[in-house]
Amino acid sequence: MTKNPQKPLKPAAHPLDDLIRTERIPHIWCPGCGIGTVFSSTLKAIKGTGIPYDRFTMVSGIGCSARGAGYVKLDSFHTTHGRAIPFASGIKMANPDLNVIVFSGDGDLFAIGGNHFIHAARRNMDLTVVCVNNLTYGMTGGQVAATTPNRAKTTTTPFGNPDAPFNLPLMASASGASYVARWTILHTRDLTDSINEAMAKKGFSFIEVLSPCPINYGRRNKEKPLDTLKLYQERTIIKNGADPARADIDFDRGVILGKFVDIDRQTCDSMYNSVCRPCSDD
Amino acid sequence: MAFWREPLDTQEIQISKGTVHIIQDRCKGCGYCIEFCPKDILAFSDSFNKKGYHPPLAARPDDCVNCHYCEIICPEFAIYSTEDPDIAATETT
Ligand code: SF4
Numbered sequence: 001m002t003k004n005p006q007k008p009l010k011p012a013a014h015p016l017d018d019l020i021r022t023e024r025i026p027h028i029w030c031p032g033c034g035i036g037t038v039f040s041s042t043l044k045a046i047k048g049t050g051i052p053y054d055r056f057t058m059v060s061g062i063g064c065s066a067r068g069a070g071y072v073k074l075d076s077f078h079t080t081h082g083r084a085i086p087f088a089s090g091i092k093m094a095n096p097d098l099n100v101i102v103f104s105g106d107g108d109l110f111a112i113g114g115n116h117f118i119h120a121a122r123r124n125m126d127l128t129v130v131c132v133n134n135l136t137y138g139m140t141g142g143q144v145a146a147t148t149p150n151r152a153k154t155t156t157t158p159f160g161n162p163d164a165p166f167n168l169p170l171m172a173s174a175s176g177a178s179y180v181a182r183w184t185i186l187h188t189r190d191l192t193d194s195i196n197e198a199m200a201k202k203g204f205s206f207i208e209v210l211s212p213c214p215i216n217y218g219r220r221n222k223e224k225p226l227d228t229l230k231l232y233q234e235r236t237i238i239k240n241g242a243d244p245a246r247a248d249i250d251f252d253r254g255v256i257l258g259k260f261v262d263i264d265r266q267t268c269d270s271m272y273n274s275v276c277r278p279c280s281d282d
Numbered sequence: 283m284a285f286w287r288e289p290l291d292t293q294e295i296q297i298s299k300g301t302v303h304i305i306q307d308r309c310k311g312c313g314y315c316i317e318f319c320p321k322d323i324l325a326f327s328d329s330f331n332k333k334g335y336h337p338p339l340a341a342r343p344d345d346c347v348n349c350h351y352c353e354i355i356c357p358e359f360a361i362y363s364t365e366d367p368d369i370a371a372t373e374t375t
């Protein structure tokens with residue numbers, strides 16, 4: 001029996017406790033992992049919309065970030081690897097009134113599920129895709145990913161990654177996304193506002209969030225979690241409206257953050273209705 | 283070294299005041315809240331929580347401005363701030 005006089009009788013309640021499955025907290029994410037911050041920003045943005053919680057669905061694929069679907073107290077789907085976007089597209093087509101959020105990692109969305117991403121963007125599916133980009137495959141032990149920067153060390157590239165990584169904002173905007181932004185977990189306020197804005201946006205919205213994976217990426221590249229955050233503080237520059245072609249991730253040169261694309265284009269749903277259901281009212 | 287001038291209306295601005303709350307057993311000791319609190323309120327405590335991490339403690343609780351930054355950057359839902367009721371009451375009058 002411990003008797004701690006400072007301990008409150010009732011456990012204190014975090015303001016987001018109504019949106020998380022508190023019985024599963026602490027979550028599995030490692031100390032210093034940024035996924036929890038992205039998750040928390042997403043929940044804060046959901047809360048900020050003022051829309052009832054039963055109008056939201058969260059869909060995740062597989063990976064560390066994809067655990068998010070299991071911690072959120074909303075209708076949520078933890079789907080097969082890479083297939084978060086097709087599941088989300090199905091949900092949206094069946095029930096266009098739902099706000100569908102895809103919360104997943106870079107490996108899931110851009111390697112295993114890369115094709116789904118570009119085609120959902122092309123068709124302008126009305127989804128909000130939050131991609132936690134930790135530059136590696138965290139859950140499986142830190143192998144080289146499609147987003148690993150050139151020369152970065154991973155378990156499968158001990159001499160450094162010989163390849164060039166994807167530039168995700170460029171890929172999203174070239175594929176036709178209506179809204180494209182990039183933030184880091186240090187820019188929590190901009191990130192929260194951005195997710196909020198993306199949820200209100202009709203069409204395919206994509207937000208890339210740079211996030212440390214200290215255990216499987218940082219450790220091999222001599223970056224402690226706080227070092228990564230310092231990098232986000234010192235080696236990034238916010239340029240809203242910048243050309244996504246210049247948004248490649250190279251911390252030596254500086255990484256561009258901000259909102260790259262915010263355009264209006266007919267969504268998949270409205271185009272489908274006008275072509276295939278010309279007589280229906282909606 | 284400050285590169286900015288003091289705003290002209292500094293005297294009139296009511297600085298909000300808050301209390302920071304720490305849910306010790308959720309913390310994994312990453313130190314983000316401690317490092318990035320704009321008012322340097324927090325520090326690692328010497329005690330351990332249930333999982334063996336050192337959670338933060340409010341070393342200078344009176345300076346908290348209720349900015350919620352620790353609350354959003356914490357990956358663990360382990361810290362949050364609330365507005366101090368007294369100040370809130372005087373603000374609205
Ligand atoms: S392995 Fe990396 S990405 Fe996965 S929880 Fe740990 S730190 Fe986060």
Ligand code: SF4
Nearest residue numbers: 319346349350352363
């Ligand atoms: S609310 Fe702001 S000032 Fe108060 S402890 Fe948190 S980060 Fe520091």
Ligand code: SF4
Nearest residue numbers: 309310312313315356
């Ligand atoms: S940010 Fe959260 S997990 Fe990290 S030290 Fe602070 S309270 Fe603990």
